Amino acid sequence: xxxxxxxxxxxxxxxxxxxxxxxxxxxxxxxxxxxxxxxxxxxxxxxxxxxxxxxxxxxxxxxxxxxxxxxxxxxxxxxxxxxxxxxxxxxxxxxxxxxxxxxxxxxxxxxxxxxxxxxxxxxxxxxxxxxxxxxxxxxxxxxxxxxxxxxxxxxxxxxxxxxxxxxxxxxxxxxxxxxxxxxxxxxxxxxxxxxxxxxxxxxxxxxxxxxxxxxxxxxxxxxxxxxxxxxxxxxxxxxxxxxxxxxxxxxxxxxxxxxxxxxxxxxxxxxxxxxxxxxxxxxxxxxxxxxxxxxxxxxxxxxxxxxxxxxxxxxxxxxxxxxxxxxxxxxxxxxxxxxxxxxxxxxxxxxxxxxxxxxxxxxxxxxxxxxxxxxxxxxxxxxxxxxxxxxxxxxxxxxxxxxxxxxxxxxxxxxxxxxxxxxxxxxxxxxxxxxxxxxxxxxxxxxxxxxxxxxxxxxxxxxxxxxxxxxxxxxxxxxxxxxxxxxxxxxxxxxxxxxxxxxxxxxxxxxxxxxxxxxxxxxxxxxxxxxxxxxxxxxxxxxxxxxxxxxxxxxxxxxxxxxxxxxxxxxxxxxxxxxxxxxxxxxxxxxxxxxxxxxxxxxxxxxxxxxxxxxxxxxxxxxxxxxxxxxxxxxxxxxxxxxxxxxxxxxxxxxxxxxxxxxxxxxxxxxxxxxxxxxxxxxxxxxxxxxxxxxxxxxxxxxxxxxxxxxxxxxxxxxxxxxxxxxxxxxxxxxxxxxxxxxxxxxxxxxxxxxxxxxxxxxxxxxxxxxxxxxxxxxxxxxxxxxxxxxxxxxxxxxxxxxxxxxxxxxxxxxxxxxxxxxxxxxxxxxxxxxxxxxxxxxxxxx
Numbered sequence: 001x002x003x004x005x006x007x008x009x010x011x012x013x014x015x016x017x018x019x020x021x022x023x024x025x026x027x028x029x030x031x032x033x034x035x036x037x038x039x040x041x042x043x044x045x046x047x048x049x050x051x052x053x054x055x056x057x058x059x060x061x062x063x064x065x066x067x068x069x070x071x072x073x074x075x076x077x078x079x080x081x082x083x084x085x086x087x088x089x090x091x092x093x094x095x096x097x098x099x100x101x102x103x104x105x106x107x108x109x110x111x112x113x114x115x116x117x118x119x120x121x122x123x124x125x126x127x128x129x130x131x132x133x134x135x136x137x138x139x140x141x142x143x144x145x146x147x148x149x150x151x152x153x154x155x156x157x158x159x160x161x162x163x164x165x166x167x168x169x170x171x172x173x174x175x176x177x178x179x180x181x182x183x184x185x186x187x188x189x190x191x192x193x194x195x196x197x198x199x200x201x202x203x204x205x206x207x208x209x210x211x212x213x214x215x216x217x218x219x220x221x222x223x224x225x226x227x228x229x230x231x232x233x234x235x236x237x238x239x240x241x242x243x244x245x246x247x248x249x250x251x252x253x254x255x256x257x258x259x260x261x262x263x264x265x266x267x268x269x270x271x272x273x274x275x276x277x278x279x280x281x282x283x284x285x286x287x288x289x290x291x292x293x294x295x296x297x298x299x300x301x302x303x304x305x306x307x308x309x310x311x312x313x314x315x316x317x318x319x320x321x322x323x324x325x326x327x328x329x330x331x332x333x334x335x336x337x338x339x340x341x342x343x344x345x346x347x348x349x350x351x352x353x354x355x356x357x358x359x360x361x362x363x364x365x366x367x368x369x370x371x372x373x374x375x376x377x378x379x380x381x382x383x384x385x386x387x388x389x390x391x392x393x394x395x396x397x398x399x400x401x402x403x404x405x406x407x408x409x410x411x412x413x414x415x416x417x418x419x420x421x422x423x424x425x426x427x428x429x430x431x432x433x434x435x436x437x438x439x440x441x442x443x444x445x446x447x448x449x450x451x452x453x454x455x456x457x458x459x460x461x462x463x464x465x466x467x468x469x470x471x472x473x474x475x476x477x478x479x480x481x482x483x484x485x486x487x488x489x490x491x492x493x494x495x496x497x498x499x500x501x502x503x504x505x506x507x508x509x510x511x512x513x514x515x516x517x518x519x520x521x522x523x524x525x526x527x528x529x530x531x532x533x534x535x536x537x538x539x540x541x542x543x544x545x546x547x548x549x550x551x552x553x554x555x556x557x558x559x560x561x562x563x564x565x566x567x568x569x570x571x572x573x574x575x576x577x578x579x580x581x582x583x584x585x586x587x588x589x590x591x592x593x594x595x596x597x598x599x600x601x602x603x604x605x606x607x608x609x610x611x612x613x614x615x616x617x618x619x620x621x622x623x624x625x626x627x628x629x630x631x632x633x634x635x636x637x638x639x640x641x642x643x644x645x646x647x648x649x650x651x652x653x654x655x656x657x658x659x660x661x662x663x664x665x666x667x668x669x670x671x672x673x674x675x676x677x678x679x680x681x682x683x684x685x686x687x688x689x690x691x692x693x694x695x696x697x698x699x700x701x702x703x704x705x706x707x708x709x710x711x712x713x714x715x716x717x718x719x720x721x722x723x724x725x726x727x728x729x730x731x732x733x734x735x736x737x738x739x740x741x742x743x744x745x746x747x748x749x750x751x752x753x754x755x756x757x758x759x760x761x762x763x764x765x766x767x768x769x770x771x772x773x774x775x776x777x778x779x780x781x782x783x784x785x786x787x788x789x790x791x792x793x794x795x796x797x798x799x800x801x802x803x804x805x806x807x808x809x810x811x812x813x814x815x816x817x818x819x820x821x822x823x824x825x826x827x828x829x830x831x832x833x834x835x836x837x838x839x840x841x842x843x844x845x846x847x
Contacts, residue, residue, distance in 0.1 A: 030107030033059065033081075033098050042117040044148045044782055044808040046089065049082045050110065052774055053100035060106065063089065063096040067113075078813035082777045086805040088149060088196040091118040121193045121205035122147050122175070129208045135215055135286065136239025136682040139715035140179040142190055143677075147202055148782035149806045150194035151830060153177075154201075160187040162207070172721040173830040174675035175785075182287050182714050187211045197806070215239055215284045215291075220298050226305030228334060229617040230273050232280055233266040236564075238682035239716075240284035242740055244291060247273075247280045251299065261285065262623035263740045264565035264685075270615045273304045274400050287687065287714055308332040309403045310391040314436055315410035323415030324464075324502045325380070326435040327364045327389060332402065333572045335393035336594030336616075336641040340364050342378045346388045346407055355381070358394070359508040360641035362590045363435045363459055367500045379501075380412040387412055396594045396641060397616065415501060418467050423534035426471065426524040428463025429542045433587040435459060435504065441584035444542045445479065451519050452544040455582045456589035457511045460522060461504040465534070468526035472497040472533065473505055476521045479540045485511070485520070494525075494533065510591070511546055512644035519543045548646040549573075549580040549589060551596065551636040556654040563658040564685045564739070567621045568598060570649070573638040593638030596620075597645065600627060600634045604651060614639065626685065626739040629656050629746060660748030661689060661716075661735045671756040674724030675785060678733065679717045683745075686737035689713040690744070693720075697730040699750045707731065712738070723785050723829050724755050731755060757835040758783045760825040770844045773816055778823055779809045786827035786835055794822050794840070804828070816845045 035051035048061060061083045063074035073090060076083050083098075094116050097109040122144040127133060133140060142155060155170040155177055170177050189209045194202040219235040232245070245267055246259040257278070258269060281297040314328040315321045327340055338361075343354040357364065357378040366379035380387050388409050393402035430440035431452050440461065441452035452458075460473060472494055477483040481491045487509060489497035498505060511520065521540030527533040554569040556562050573593030580589060598620050600611040610632065611622055633653050638646045664679040666672045678691060691710045698705035708720050724731065732750045739745075761781040765771050778791060791810045793801040800821075801812060821844070826837035 030056075030100055030102045030105050032108045033100055033110045036096075036098065036110055036112040038096070038112070038114045040809065041114050042091075042119055044088075044806070045779060046116075046807065047082050047084045047777060047809050047811065048096055048098070049777075050098050052081050053102070053107070056100035056102050058101045059098050060101065061096065061098045063094055065090070065092065065094065067095050069095065069097065076813065078811070079774065079815040080776055080811050080813060081774050082811035083813075084777070084805070084807050084809045084811045086803070086807060086810075088200045088806055089116055090197075090200050091116045119147070119194075119196070119202045121191070121203045122150075122153065124190075124192065124205050124208050127208075127210050130210070132211045132213050134213045135182075136716050139717045140183065140188070140210060140212070141176065141677050141679075141717045141719070142179070142192070143176040144192050144205065146175045146784035147194035147196075148784075148808065149196055149787065150202075151197065151787055151806075152195040153192055154195060155190060155192045156204075158189045160189075162189045162209075172719070173787075174719060174721060174723050176675055176677050176719045177721070178677055178715055178717045178719045180713065180715060180718070183212050184288055185212050185214050185290055215286055217292060217296060217298065218243065218282045218284055220280075220282060220300045223300070223302055225301070226303040226307070228304075228306055229268070229619065230278075230302070230304055231266065231268045231617070231619055232282075232300070232302075234282050236265045236684040237284040238684055238686075239286060241287045241289075241687055242285050243282050244285055245280065245282045246294075247278050249276060249278060251279045251301075253279065253281070253294070260623075263626055264621050264623055266565060266567055266621035267623050268615065268617050268619055268621065270613065271398050272395060272400060272616050274398060275303075275305055277301065277303045306334065306395060306400055306402055308335070308393055310335075310338065310393050310405040312389070312391060312405050312408050315389075315408070317408040318410070320411040320413060322413045324504065325366060325412065326459075326502065326504055326506075327366075327378075327391075328435040329362050329391050329405065331362045331574045331577070331590050331592050332393045333574050333592075334395050335402065335574070335592045336360065336396040337394040338362065338364075339392045339394060340378055341390050341392070342366075342380070343388045344382060344385070346409070348388070348390070348407075357508070360510045361457060361506050361508065363506050364508070365435075365459075365500060365502055365505045367498065367505075380414070383414040384412055386410070395616070415469075417529055418469050420467065420528060420530070423465060423467050423526045423528060423532075425535055426462050426465050426468075426526050428461075429522075429524060430461050431458040431542075431544055431585065432461060433458055433582060433585050433589055435506075437585060437587050439586040441544070443584070445521075445539070446541050452542070452584050453582075454544050454546055454584065454589075455549055455580055456577070456591045457507055457546065458544060458585075459504055459506045460524070462524050464503050465526035467528055468534075469529040470499050470501050470527045470531075471503070471505075472499050472525045472527060474523040474525065474537060474540070475507070476540060477518070479521045479543070481521065481523065481537065481540060491537075495531075499527075509642040510640040510644055512642075513548050513646055514545045519545050548591060548638070548640075549576050550647050551593075551638055551649040552576045552579065553634075553636060553649050553652050556634075556652070558652050559654065561655045561657050563656065564626070565621060566627055566654075566656060567619065568634060568636075569619045570596070570636050572618050576638075591638070591640060591646075593646070594641045594643075595639040596636050597639060598634065598636045600632055602628065602630065602632055604633050604653070606633065606635070606651070626741040626743055627656050628743045629658060631655050658685065658737070658739070658745045659683070660745045661686065661737050663733075663735060663748065663751045666753035667751045669752045669754060671754045673785060674755045674757065675719070677717045677719040680735055682716045683737045685739045687714075687740045688738040689716070689718075690736050690738070691718055691733065692747075693724070693731055693733045695731055697732055697752065699732055722831065723835075729755050757785060757827070759836045760786070760789065760827050760838045762823075762825060762838050762841050765841075765843045767841050768843065770846055773818070773845055773847055776816065776845075777809060777811050778825075780825045780838070782808050783827040783835065785829065787830045788828045788832070790826040790828060792824055792826070795819060804832075818845050818847050820844050
């Protein structure tokens with residue numbers, strides 16, 4: 001073959017003479033390349049090189065998994081004497097060969113092989129092996145060193161059994177990840193490997209363990225004992241989804257009176273406890289429902305002691321009373337009812353000598369035993385003589401009993417039988433609030449002086465009627481008395497009406513408040529000893545409107561700002577009554593509340609209620625929900641012992657503004673890589689977190705600059721699975737939390753940071769270096785976060801070649817013309833987005 005020269009390397013003189021003797025110059029065979037050498041094996045700098053064949057225009061290069069080359073992993077034609085794979089080659093023994101082409105004629109293959117080792121796995125950084133991660137401040141944040149050219153990382157997490165079966169798998173493009181779903185308490189093992197190409201993996205990293213610690217134990221607040229109103233509170237535990245509380249009447253918790261989960265850190269039972277000692281515990285529950293054992297929880301002790309004692313006012317001790325008998329005492333805090341005891345002996349020994357009556361009022365008028373259907377129990381049933389009396393307050397609906405009042409005596413003088421004769425109309429009707437009241441309301445319908453206005457269920461009074469042995473009271477909702485007040489008889493059946501021998505009477509059950517345009521109407525009718533009565537009433541003689549005092553609210557104060565769990569307090573209804581003076585009687589009302597209804601709304605009209613509950617204490621903290629952020633209104637109404645809803649308090653506005661989480665990093669303009677996790681301090685009452693990241697330092701939160709967002713994060717750290725380097729350099733981020741009811745706090749302050757991606761460092765050729773056209777090889781150092789690189793060659797300002805590669809070396813397949821060139825390398829992330837680019841570097845090509 002003409003024009004072909006045989007390589008003398010390795011050929012004997014005899015062989016050369018034989019070839020020349022049998023072959024013409026035009027038919028000389030193309031030489032087989034020699035000096036096959038692979039460098040950078042098992043790294044990103046793998047290159048296949050050989051010595052040039054004289055006058056060769058190009059070379060074919062093949063790399064295969066088998067010696068028969070039927071499974072190629074690289075097939076390249078090049079004018080260079082170096083080939084660099086642009087994608088990672090699989091591990092194991094690989095066979096490669098190269099042949100030259102001269103004037104369109106291909107020579108024989110020169111063959112070699114390499115053993116491509118599986119590359120080492122990533123080096124783990126954090127957490128340290130066998131660390132205990134206290135929750136929630138230390139979520140499992142797994143961090144490792146980058147592997148050059150890694151397309152993706154595969155993290156495996158196994159339980160304490162460490163058999164790597166049914167593992168949790170997390171895939172990420174970055175070199176850190178946070179286990180986003182909280183893990184049950186216990187020990188876990190983890191390892192990570194890098195994915196270099198579709199079927200090319202590194203070896204697994206070493207195996208490390210970490211232990212998820214339990215939530216801290218709950219610290220109970222000190223409470224005053226004994227206490228009138230049961231209010232239990234404790235310090236919040238960061239990371240707690242809610243709390244479990246239990247209350248018992250014994251220290252072994254064998255007799256549980258209450259056990260439940262509450263969202264807040266304060267509990268007051270809607271129905272109060274009886275006077276006794278109680279033991280209590282609280283434990284935090286994480287989002288997986290796990291709690292500490294009760295044996296490890298702090299035990300608190302308190303005593304509920306309602307030690308109030310009613311103060312008796314009438315009859316005076318040792319005084320005398322006639323048939324116009326009533327009993328009166330001062331109201332006491334928290335009482336909803338009172339039990340009056342009347343006895344013929346001071347020891348109140350048994351039910352033969354003692355009778356009792358229950359009333360909601362602090363004035364009681366016995367009706368007289370000689371009249372059917374009357375409340376006879378507390379009338380002096382043995383006629384004239386000495387009687388003893390005392391009062392005990394009751395806290396309903398659980399009927400907690402107070403201390404007994406002092407015992408008083410009085411001498412009762414039974415009324416004489418009045419003379420028979422026709423009876424006239426009753427006169428002198430008037431209303432007071434107490435039996436001892438001296439400033440009565442005398443307005444009447446008959447005189448045209450109008451309707452009385454009272455602030456509590458009044459005492460009805462009238463003047464004695466000659467010949468009257470008793471009086472019947474008509475109480476109705478209308479002046480014609482066709483609609484009688486329930487529980488107080490029927491005008492059609494006079495014998496069923498309230499009847500008394502006295503000239504005063506108070507309903508034992510409280511009357512509900514009247515509404516606009518409503519009133520109560522009443523009439524008193526005198527009857528003689530034979531139960532023959534005076535004129536039948538045609539219309540009521542008197543009327544009154546009842547408007548109870550409003551509950552006085554304490555905290556939150558008007559326009560106050562509160563956070564997280566909101567505690568409401570108001571005055572006991574007795575105290576609210578004491579601050580009011582009745583306009584018509586000039587007396588202070590005597591009502592007490594059995595319970596209270598509290599409403600919370602996000603509108604001033606309370607059209608939509610955020611919370612509503614009935615409690616029997618003067619404080620409330622929601623224990624089954626959390627309130628939304630923003631403006632809220634609250635109000636309270638007392639409910640009397642008869643179940644009547646009384647006047648609402650004036651609505652009060654407050655603002656709930658819970659603090660957002662406190663960021664840990666990156667903050668204060670810190671320069672970080674784009675794969676660093678975001679961290680923050682655990683927030684109290686926080687169940688979830690939201691995170692937003694914006695590019696271009698955009699604190700206006702423009703959607704066009706939104707770089708990344710994550711919602712409902714359950715840990716106090718988060719790592720995005722894509723790096724941020726390609727998204728910009730100047731970033732801001734912010735956080736907010738969600739409570740157990742899903743209410744979101746306001747966004748926290750903006751935090752600034754910069755992403756500083758590593759610039760690829762060029763290695764060779766050095767700046768200004770002269771290189772041979774057929775021995776071109778460019779190399780650079782790996783950029784930690786880069787998946788691939790863009791290698792660009794230019795002459796002047798015009799880019800002549802632009803090639804993407806996963807390697808850190810590059811050999812052009814087309815020869816470069818003689819002259820001055822420049823080259824640079826741009827690092828690209830997994831999305832082919834630019835991280836950083838090197839500066840241009842000049843070199844000279846010679847032929």
